[in-house]
Amino acid sequence: xxxxxxxxxxxxxxxxxxxxxxxxxxxxAPATQIDEERYQGTLPCRNxxxxxxxxxxxxxxxxQPQERTFTLQATYRAHPQNPPDENYAGNWEVLNGxxxxxxxxxxxxxxxxxxxxxYFLRLDEGTLELIDPEQRRFQNSEMLQLQRR
Numbered sequence: 001x002x003x004x005x006x007x008x009x010x011x012x013x014x015x016x017x018x019x020x021x022x023x024x025x026x027x028x029a030p031a032t033q034i035d036e037e038r039y040q041g042t043l044p045c046r047n048x049x050x051x052x053x054x055x056x057x058x059x060x061x062x063x064q065p066q067e068r069t070f071t072l073q074a075t076y077r078a079h080p081q082n083p084p085d086e087n088y089a090g091n092w093e094v095l096n097g098x099x100x101x102x103x104x105x106x107x108x109x110x111x112x113x114x115x116x117x118x119y120f121l122r123l124d125e126g127t128l129e130l131i132d133p134e135q136r137r138f139q140n141s142e143m144l145q146l147q148r149r
Contacts, residue, residue, distance in 0.1 A: 039146035048079035098135040
């Protein structure tokens with residue numbers, strides 16, 4: 001009888017040891033894909049050959065506010081003082097309408113810490129345009145557009 005109990009106990013121990021090892025390799029759950037849109041363009045610069053702007057928006061308009069993040073990199077071309085690239089990260093909000101275009105979509109990019117807030121008017125699926133903090137378009141607006149890449 002002791003041998004039977006000993007065999008049953010050993011079998012139970014082996015079974016429990018197998019369970020403790022965790023699940024065996026199987027199909028993995030698909031990773032959640034974060035929506036990402038990249039926009040690039042060159043803005044005019046009074047003292048240099050232009051400012052290359054690279055903006056990446058993560059999340060989408062339906063995402064929770066904390067999930068809407070961005071990175072922005074500004075690089076000055078042939079600037080006499082050779083300033084370093086400006087790199088910002090933070091969150092973005094969706095603002096609806098401007099004074100002249102009530103159905104417009106405006107993105108407000110607010111950097112973490114220091115840095116200026118950027119406002120972009122969404123012209124279409126592939127174009128953002130830099131606008132002023134009062135959400136007005138500049139006269140040279142076609143020179144302030146970024147294209148989706």
